[in-house]
Amino acid sequence: MTDMTGWSIETLHDGYSQAHRMDRVLYDSQTDHQRIVVFESAQFGRVMTLDGVVQVTERDNxxxxxxxxxxxxxxxxxxxxxxxxxxxxxxxxxxxxxxPVDLVTMVEIDAGVVEFSKEYLPTISDGAFNDPRLDLQIADGAEFVKSTSGGYDVIIVDSTDPVGPGEVLFTDHFYGHAKRALAQNGILVTQNGVPFMQADELAGTLRAFSSLFADAYAYVAPVPTYQGGFMAFGWGTDSQARGVDLETLMRRAAAAGIEGDYYTPEVHKAAFALPAYIRKLVP
Incomplete structure (x- = not known):
């Protein structure tokens, strides 16, 4: 929501809110699926909200x-x-x-998000939409995984919170279809919110994962605009990939030329060392 003083006020969590001053509104439109707003913030650069909830910012994405x-x-x-x-x-x-991948298939339900992101948030994609290895599909992600022939080595669920269009992406049926879309030893990772505020979200995903995968776990990272402490990511695979050693990760990152602004092989390993209150959510 927005108020009369030019602040974007997020009320995702009951009894708690955060606010961003909108120094300049660049885009404000209602699509068939959700309301999209992009504004400039002194602290976070350009910020995109969907139905009043911060999705991405230039500074901490x-x-x-x-x-x-x-x-x-x-x-x-x-x-x-x-x-x-x-x-x-x-x-x-x-x-x-x-x-060094051959194909990245991206399934986005809302064409409006893609088009306005190209225009108003070009630094986020940084040319990705022009890469010939990208196959962009404007479709329902849940329906896509149900009908795809599969064979994906990694599936990344970059969903909104489990309300509105994103709700179906947190169901047991969706996870089951996603598992079938994985190649042998494939890995499924999911966005699971901030467990301090949204414990049920991660717990529900991991209950489903524990019935589908040999290794069902989670890892964490602190994202400043996702308030409430660590953000959690669900992890599901039938392989031993979570146990890969540091030296191997360092070698793979160097070979791929991966030099993150946050990610390092050391952070990778440490991210699976869960705080006790999050570890208790793992079945």
């Missing part, structure tokens, strides 16, 4: 995007086909395409 791509891709070590569900701003594709 690198943490979120690097951790949802480099962790599974470098843990896998030989990924050639990547599927991104959501990610219409292009940031996830930007990071995935830094790897």
């Amino acid at each position: 690198f943490i979120y995007h690097e951790m949802l791509t480099h962790v599974p891709l470098l843990a896998h070590g030989a990924a050639k086909r990547v599927l991104i569900i959501g990610g219409g701003d292009g940031g996830m594709a930007r990071e995935a395409l830094k790897h």
Whole structure:
């Protein structure tokens, strides 16, 4: 929501809000799926909100995007086909395409998000939409994973919170279809919010993952605009990729030319060392 003094006030969590001063509104439109607003912030550069909830900012998006791509891709070590569900701003594709992959399929439900991101948030995608390895599909992600022939080495679910269009991406049925879309030893990672505020979100995903995967776990990173402490990412695979050693990660990152602004192989390993209050959510 916005108020009369030019502040964007996010009320995602009951009894708690955060506000960003909108120094200049660049875009404000209602699509068939959601209300999209882009504004300039003194602290975070350009900010995009969907239905009043911050989705991405120029200044801190690198943490979120690097951790949802480099962790599974470098843990896998030989990924050639990547599927991104959501990610219409292009940031996830930007990071995935830094790897020596053959194909990144991005399935975004809202064409409006893609088009305005190209115009108003070009630094987020940083040319990813022009990469010939990117296959952009404007479609429902849940329906896509249900019907795809699969064979993806890594699937990244870059969803909104489990309300509105993003709600279906947190269901057992969706996770089951995503599992079938993975190649052998593939890895599924998901955005699971801030457990201090949204414990049920991560707990529900990991309950589903524990019935689907040999290794169902989570890892974390602090993203400043996602308030409430660590943000959590779900992790599901039938491989031993979570246990890859530091030296191997360092070698793979160097070979791929991955030099993150947040991600390092050391951070990769440390991200799976969960605080006790988050560890208790793992079945």
